[in-house]
Amino acid sequence: xxxxxxxxxxxxxxxxxxxxxxxxxxxxxxxxxxxxxxxxxxxxxxxxxxxxxxxxxxxxxxxxxxxxxxxxxxxxxxxxxxxxxxxxxxxxxxxxxxxxxxxxxxxxxxxxxxxxxxxxxxxxxxxxxxxxxxxxxxxxxxxxxxxxxxxxxxxxxxxxxxxxxxxxxxxxxxxxxxxxxxxxxxxxxxxxxxxxxxxxxxxxxxxxxxxxxxxxxxxxxxxxxxxxxxxxxxxxxxxxxxxxxxxxxxxxxxxxxxxxxxxxxxxxxxxxxxxxxxxxxxxxxxxxxxxxxxxxxxxxxxxxxxxxxxxxxxxxxxxxxxxxxxxxxxxxxxxxxxxxxxxxxxxxxxxxxxxxxxxxxxxxxxxxxxxxxxxxxxxxxxxxxxxxxxxxxxxxxxxxxxxxxxxxxxxxxxxxxxxxxxxxxxxxxxxxxxxxxxxxxxxxxxxxxxxxxxxxxxxxxxxxxxxxxxxxxxxxxxxxxxxxxxxxxxxxxxxxxxxxxxxxxxxxxxxxxxxxxxxxxxxxxxxxxxxxxxxxxxxxxxxxxxxxxxxxxxxxxxxxxxxxxxxxxxxxxxxxxxxxxxxxxxxxxxxxxxxxxxxxxxxxxxxxxxxxxxxxxxxxxxxxxxxxxxxxxxxxxxxxxxxxxxxxxxxxxxxxxxxxxxxxxxxxxxxxxxxxxxxxxxxxxxxxxxxxxxxxxxxxxxxxxxxxxxxxxxxxxxxxxxxxxxxxxxxxxxxxxxxxxxxxx
Amino acid sequence: xxxxxxxxxxxxxxxxxxxxxxxxxxxxxxxxxxxxxxxxxxxxxxxxxxxxxxxxxxxxxxxxxxxxxxxxxxxxxxxxxxxxxxxxxxxxxxxxxxxxxxxxxxxxxxxxxxxxxxxxxxxxxxxxxxxxxxxxxxxxxxxxxxxxxxxxxxxx
Ligand code: FES
Ligand code: FES
Numbered sequence: 064x065x066x067x068x069x070x071x072x073x074x075x076x077x078x079x080x081x082x083x084x085x086x087x088x089x090x091x092x093x094x095x096x097x098x099x100x101x102x103x104x105x106x107x108x109x110x111x112x113x114x115x116x117x118x119x120x121x122x123x124x125x126x127x128x129x130x131x132x133x134x135x136x137x138x139x140x141x142x143x144x145x146x147x148x149x150x151x152x153x154x155x156x157x158x159x160x161x162x163x164x165x166x167x168x169x170x171x172x173x174x175x176x177x178x179x180x181x182x183x184x185x186x187x188x189x190x191x192x193x194x195x196x197x198x199x200x201x202x203x204x205x206x207x208x209x210x211x212x213x214x215x216x217x218x219x220x221x222x223x224x225x226x227x228x229x230x231x232x233x234x235x236x237x238x239x240x241x242x243x244x245x246x247x248x249x250x251x252x253x254x255x256x257x258x259x260x261x262x263x264x265x266x267x268x269x270x271x272x273x274x275x276x277x278x279x280x281x282x283x284x285x286x287x288x289x290x291x292x293x294x295x296x297x298x299x300x301x302x303x304x305x306x307x308x309x310x311x312x313x314x315x316x317x318x319x320x321x322x323x324x325x326x327x328x329x330x331x332x333x334x335x336x337x338x339x340x341x342x343x344x345x346x347x348x349x350x351x352x353x354x355x356x357x358x359x360x361x362x363x364x365x366x367x368x369x370x371x372x373x374x375x376x377x378x379x380x381x382x383x384x385x386x387x388x389x390x391x392x393x394x395x396x397x398x399x400x401x402x403x404x405x406x407x408x409x410x411x412x413x414x415x416x417x418x419x420x421x422x423x424x425x426x427x428x429x430x431x432x433x434x435x436x437x438x439x440x441x442x443x444x445x446x447x448x449x450x451x452x453x454x455x456x457x458x459x460x461x462x463x464x465x466x467x468x469x470x471x472x473x474x475x476x477x478x479x480x481x482x483x484x485x486x487x488x489x490x491x492x493x494x495x496x497x498x499x500x501x502x503x504x505x506x507x508x509x510x511x512x513x514x515x516x517x518x519x520x521x522x523x524x525x526x527x528x529x530x531x532x533x534x535x536x537x538x539x540x541x542x543x544x545x546x547x548x549x550x551x552x553x554x555x556x557x558x559x560x561x562x563x564x565x566x567x568x569x570x571x572x573x574x575x576x577x578x579x580x581x582x583x584x585x586x587x588x589x590x591x592x593x594x595x596x597x598x599x600x601x602x603x604x605x606x607x608x609x610x611x612x613x614x615x616x617x618x619x620x621x622x623x624x625x626x627x628x629x630x631x632x633x634x635x636x637x638x639x640x641x642x643x644x645x646x647x648x649x650x651x652x653x654x655x656x657x658x659x660x661x662x663x664x665x666x667x668x669x670x671x672x673x674x675x676x677x678x679x680x681x682x683x684x685x686x687x688x689x690x691x692x693x694x695x696x697x698x699x700x701x702x703x704x705x706x707x708x709x710x711x712x713x714x715x716x717x718x719x720x721x722x723x724x725x726x727x728x729x730x731x732x733x734x735x736x737x738x739x740x741x742x743x744x745x746x747x748x749x750x751x752x753x754x755x756x757x758x759x760x761x762x763x764x765x766x767x768x769x770x771x772x773x774x775x776x777x778x779x780x781x782x783x784x785x786x787x788x789x790x791x792x793x794x795x796x797x798x799x800x801x802x803x804x805x806x807x808x
Numbered sequence: 809x810x811x812x813x814x815x816x817x818x819x820x821x822x823x824x825x826x827x828x829x830x831x832x833x834x835x836x837x838x839x840x841x842x843x844x845x846x847x848x849x850x851x852x853x854x855x856x857x858x859x860x861x862x863x864x865x866x867x868x869x870x871x872x873x874x875x876x877x878x879x880x881x882x883x884x885x886x887x888x889x890x891x892x893x894x895x896x897x898x899x900x901x902x903x904x905x906x907x908x909x910x911x912x913x914x915x916x917x918x919x920x921x922x923x924x925x926x927x928x929x930x931x932x933x934x935x936x937x938x939x940x941x942x943x944x945x946x947x948x949x950x951x952x953x954x955x956x957x958x959x960x961x962x963x964x
Contacts, residue, residue, distance in 0.1 A: 720951075757940050
């Protein structure tokens with residue numbers, strides 16, 4: 064999401080965001096204004112909060128809680144370096160990547176570097192967007208310079224402190240792995256200098272290292288949380304346990320937005336451990352009943368004992384079959400155009416392809432079910448959650464609670480995946496948790512309340528990758544040259560009605576619905592987009608528009624290559640020409656390492672190829688697949704990845720594999736959310752398929768070397784997986800696949 | 809009710825039908841064991857009951873009475889030789905991404921290796937079959953395979 068924002072739009076967008084977040088068209092808060100309006104660098108707007116060292120008398124071996132809430136780096140007397148990350152860590156590895164970047168310029172001893180999460184403090188906003196945002200594979204890309212500068216400034220302060228202490232010229236000093244070295248063998252650790260350095264001013268200007276001198280960046284590095292995550296010691300949002308805390312679960316309407324016609328909670332109240340049963344407003348105008356109890360089990364027992372009748376008479380009841388018919392009908396209508404070209408050659412083109420593609424709704428299905436813990440005071444609220452958007456979540460919470468955003472603290476906690484779901488456009492999870500905590504307090508329960516979604520709640524509760532219909536009519540000549548390409552997309556808009564609409568929805572077209580179409584291929588395309596409105600909540604989902612556009616583009620190009628008897632790699636290379644060196648390099652690397660076109664495949668297997676750019680990175684896959692008992696099987700994947708400078712190659716390998724597995728999930732039977740009479744038909748991992756270890760192919764990740772500033776990698780590995788797999792299957796059957804999940808019928 | 813968890817006896821006053829998972833997490837404060845699906849479909853809640861891997865979300869506490877429960881906290885605390893080897897391999901291969909499923913993965917892997925005949929190295933197919941009940945939405949499967957093979961080699 065958001066990767067194609069024109070920087071010229073940013074100030075306007077930010078103002079809108081802040082205004083929206085505060086719910087009133089008030090002037091910008093002075094604090095944020097100063098941060099956001101820095102003339103030369105919005106990107107560096109948050110960096111001045113460098114806090115070093117500890118207060119006098121603090122224990123020498125443990126890090127104290129931060130003295131400055133917006134600190135990014137703290138150095139303790141024992142030399143431990145604590146780096147605060149300005150994002151949510153939910154698997155993508157930024158709690159190791161960002162500290163690596165900072166430690167590089169700080170010249171820290173890596174074995175003493177730790178990391179932790181921040182809060183909704185304005186300092187932790189994305190330096191480019193000015194809001195708290197973990198998404199769009201932005202973290203390393205947008206905070207690369209920010210964290211380098213932080214490290215370099217902290218190092219300069221330590222050097223100045225040493226120079227003053229030794230009464231020598233600072234130019235005679237060097238650093239090596241957490242130590243300042245001076246003339247005559249003088250040396251001292253960062254920890255011993257930290258307090259003196261803290262008293263010095265933050266330098267205006269610092270010189271950053273030449274990338275060729277990097278010794279931490281670029282080195283395959285173990286995650287800082289590896290130990291905690293293999294011992295049960297890592298706490299996630301769902302593990303929060305505050306004194307007196309109660310747990311709430313919510314009975315949600317079976318049809319989105321319905322209200323309650325009848326509530327009989329007598330049996331629920333009688334369940335042992337149940338403390339309160341509360342009627343609460345829910346997202347999208349719906350209503351629900353929260354059962355607050357001693358623990359999760361007691362709360363669900365109480366919920367099971369509720370007798371409820373719902374009134375769905377005023378809400379739309381979406382039905383997937385009817386929806387498809389409606390989308391097909393819409394696809395034939397004229398609509399707004401994202402791209403235009405002359406379609407006259409279609410009639411006379413020597414060869415033609417007509418295709419229709421269907422993509423279902425998809426649930427994010429992160430392993431940690433959604434949850435949020437709220438502690439209310441008279442004029443203050445503290446919230447604990449894995450949030451991809453702590454600032455907007457705090458503002459949304461404040462609105463529910465009747466507070467100002469400054470009265471709300473969001474403590475960002477490790478999350479068990481998210482893939483976009485922990486940043487919802489309405490902040491639905493936190494809004495609901497606050498409504499429950501408020502109702503509980505009114506009912507006399509003045510304790511922290513943790514609201515937990517069951518897996519079923521999570522899967523049925525909405526915010527899906529939207530269902531899409533694509534239609535293409537392509538005319539080309541016998542050499543495979545495309546003469547005209549008429550394309551239609553039908554899908555709900557994700558961004559309409561969100562804070563991003565102002566600059567991401569133009570002329571009725573949501574930019575996220577078409578991202579990944581066309582580029583980088585020079586094709587004469589007419590692209591029409593329809594955005595029907597339905598009451599199924601939709602959201603960005605790992606790699607957003609590219610989840611469907613990459614499949615459509617990469618399978619259709621293969622069809623053209625096959626129809627004109629060309630090698631799919633050579634055909635793509637010819638289209639790239641000289642203008643897309645990163646695409647060429649990524650694809651060539653995958654081809655070389657896979658043995659494509661040279662190695663002999665085992666009987667029954669075929670090659671498949673796809674390459675796609677998303678979030679400024681390019682990933683190419685060459686795969687081997689076969690068909691067993693009527694089901695497509697993916698055996699081997701070789702990837703070529705171009706994400707510019709590889710900060711942590713080990714993390715990049717993990718992200719590419721992980722994203723590919725999520726892409727593989729979308730191909731498997733049962734990977735679809737469908738609705739009947741307004742009710743979501745799936746409820747748990749038994750009827751919504753995600754890939755398991757038995758589906759996992761052999762997998763090799765190869766990275767194109769580069770020293771250019773890093774680009775995203777959390778998402779780009781997803782889009783090309785399904786089309787590469789589909790292209791291999793089409794080689795075997797001679798019939799292209801037009802649907803996810805795959806349907807060989 | 810008396811429960812033996814990680815070698816210690818606990819008296820808990822809960823509904824006998826309560827799944828072990830919630831007695832561990834909400835009553836005893838052992839949150840290393842995770843809730844993923846509540847329906848024996850994902851493996852995140854895997855614990856050992858008398859050494860056997862079970863899904864604690866779908867096993868009532870009443871079934872644990874008179875038996876020994878072991879959780880991730882104890883299995884990776886050092887004294888359990890196989891648990892320690894599995895954890896070391898997990899760290900060496902940097903398996904975890906979000907890490908939420910990994911307690912369950914490690915508990916399944918440890919029980920699997922312990923059940924292997926002495927000196928036997930698992931085949932890739934055996935590893936996949938043993939781990940098929942544990943979902944990792946982050947897709948760490950390649951490294952899980954490598955870590956299990958590595959851990960069992962290290963135990964010879
Ligand atoms: S939580 Fe028990 S198997 Fe998923
Ligand atoms: S590491 Fe995230 S679910 Fe497995």
